[in-house]
Each structure stands twice: as C-alpha cells, then as structure tokens.
Amino acid sequence: MPLYEYYCENCDGIFEMLRPIARAAESAPCVVCERTGERIMPTSIAAFTLRDGYPRKLPDRGTYWHLGKEVKSRNKGRFKPFQHPELDKPVPRRRPSKGEKQVADEKRQERRKEAGKMAASGVRPAERHLPRKLRNKK
Ligand SMILES: [Zn+2]
Numbered sequence: 001m002p003l004y005e006y007y008c009e010n011c012d013g014i015f016e017m018l019r020p021i022a023r024a025a026e027s028a029p030c031v032v033c034e035r036t037g038e039r040i041m042p043t044s045i046a047a048f049t050l051r052d053g054y055p056r057k058l059p060d061r062g063t064y065w066h067l068g069k070e071v072k073s074r075n076k077g078r079f080k081p082f083q084h085p086e087l088d089k090p091v092p093r094r095r096p097s098k099g100e101k102q103v104a105d106e107k108r109q110e111r112r113k114e115a116g117k118m119a120a121s122g123v124r125p126a127e128r129h130l131p132r133k134l135r136n137k138k
Helices: 042-048 098-120
Strands: 003-008 013-018 036-040 064-066 069-071
Touching: none
Parallel strands: none
Antiparallel strands: 003 013, 003 036, 064 069
16 A cells, blocks of 8 residues: 555644555544544645754654755754755865875975076066066166
8 A cells, every 4th residue: 555645734744644546535534633634745745844944744753854854953053054964974174195295395396496596587576576677687
C-alpha cells in the first residue's frame, strides 16, 4: 500500500497514512487529534508545515528541516540561509602546495631582482611609476 499525506486543519500539521490507491482521495483521521484530515499533494507540504518558520512533519519529533534534510537545531549564528552547521562542515583553508610556494618564492625573488636593477639605474622607488622622461636624472 502506498503512503499518502494528509493535512489536519485542527493541528495545522501533516500526517502520513498507508492506504490502498482506491482510498487515497478519502479523508483520514488525524493521528494526533483524530479529526478529519484531507489528502494533500506532496508538493504542497512546504507551504503547510512551518514551526518557527521551518517545515516540520507530524508526528513532530522536535527536529527541523533544512533544504529537505532533517536537522536537530535551527540555523543560527553566522551561517548563511542555504547552509547549516549540521550539514555543511566548515571548509578548512587550503594551504599552498610545495609547487605553489616555490612559484611564489621565485616571483618574490624576481621582484627583488627587478627592484635591485631599478635602484642600480638610479630610479628612486617613488618615481618608478612615472614615465621615464619625468624621472629625475642623476
Ligand atoms: Zn489533528
């Protein structure tokens, strides 16, 4: 028997029920208050079930739903709305590899050499950005 979802207006909640396909459209007694619940389509669940702004399902297990995944706590703190501390582990900062370090070292040496050449040609650091003809000649 397939599982169908029903909405109880009294509890403002969703409950599920195993039923033969032929009886799916009939109303069903709510698992909490036993009043009549009406069948809802799965796509409309998110619109119905909200607790503190978070979708829930009945019976309420005290959990929250984050982007369709069950979590134990609400998303608070410095997490962005589409992230959750229980689902998104903080990404460790990538450390540069040996190769990258070497490239950076070479670039630094290159700059130092360039600065040395500039100094040797008599261009003072503050003037380096100026066009050649505007620089003070020795
Ligand atoms: Zn109910």
